[in-house]
Amino acid sequence: GGAWWASPFVPATWLLTSRTRWQTLIGGLLLHVSWKLGWAEINSTSRSDVSTWLPASVLFVGIIYAGSRALSKLAIPVFLTLHNVAEVIICGHQKCFRKEKTSPEKICSTLFLLAAAGCLPFNDPQFDPNGYFWAVIHLFCVGAYKIVQKSRKPNALSDIEQQYLNYMFSVVLLAVASHPTGDLFSVLDFPFLYFYRFHGSCCASGLLGFFLMLSTVKLKNLVAxxxxxxxxxxxKVITAGLSVLLFDMILTNAMVGCLLLGGLGEALLVFSEQKSS
Incomplete structure (x- = not known):
């Protein structure tokens, strides 16, 4: 008689990955309709621009799929702390390969982020190796995606065009991958498959994800x-704080220290961004 979100790992995992597919499908459809109605500007791009962006779309699929698998086993504050380690990968790439000058604040930030994520597995009372495994894949995909995004040609693809290609590619790749990953047959184990509330929540998550994407792109283009x-x-702070109140999470002094260290690292990163802009 438990709630459906307390179901075993396979149905819960399928639920999250299914919602990922719904979000990409609905997001892609809404973005396509917005383009046709003139609400979103998606220009005719050359095949070379599209083919150049395809590796980033593959990484985007890795981001959303591995992220959903990690979130099925990890608390949200833990996931966000691990997610932030992607900035360490980006900073290392800029320092080692692009020979860019790195500010002391950014170096301290990356060290704090790395230390917080490194200490978390040893201080997490709800440690789950599968969750951390998928979180590591997720953060590497995030770091590689941002590196590809920053190295693209100026004015090659706008943020909306990038997201449109990501959505279209994700729908196709996630559908093809549903069989080898086992998600196609896991649907049969889901006890609420034929409940209208489940399908309604999937549609709602797709709509909310689409509007969140649009607002994020607009904010990025409007501010420094x-x-x-x-x-x-x-x-992220609001999300982590609300998750502690809404979901069951065991907190110890050592774990809180790791989360605060990660928050301090990201705050320093924000400070370095504002200082350089």
Whole structure:
């Protein structure tokens, strides 16, 4: 008689990955309709631009799929702390390969983020190896995606065009991958498959994801990079705080210290972004 979100791992995993498919499908359809109605600007791009962006779309699929698998086993504050380690990968790439000058604040930030994520597995009372495994894949995909995004040709693809290609590619790749990953047959184990509330929640998650994407892109284009980073940091803090109140999570002093260290690292990163902008 438990709630459906307390179901075993396979149905819960399928639920999250299914919602990922719904979000990409509905997001892609809404973005296509918005384009046709003139609400979103998607220009005719060359095949070379599209083919150049395809590796980023593959990484995007890795981000959303591995992220959904990780979230099925990890608490949201833990997931966000691990997610932020992607900034360490980006900073390392800029320092080692692009020979860019790195500010002391950014170096301290990456060290704090890395230390917080490294200590978490040893201080997490709800440690789950599968969750951490998928979180590591997720953060590597995020780091690689941002590197590809920053190295693209200027004015090649707008943020909306990038997201449109991501949505279209994700729908196709996730549908093809549903059989080898086992998600196609896991649907038969889901006890609420024929409940209208389940399908309604999937549609709602797709709509909310679409509007969140649009608002994020608009905010990114309206404010300076430092202000954008500050808003994203504020949203993460609110999300982590609400998750502690809404979901069951065991907190110890050591774990809280790791989460606060990760928050301090991201705050320093925001400060360095504002200082350089």
């Amino acid at each position: 990079p430092g202000q954008y980073a500050a808003w994203i940091f504020f949203a």
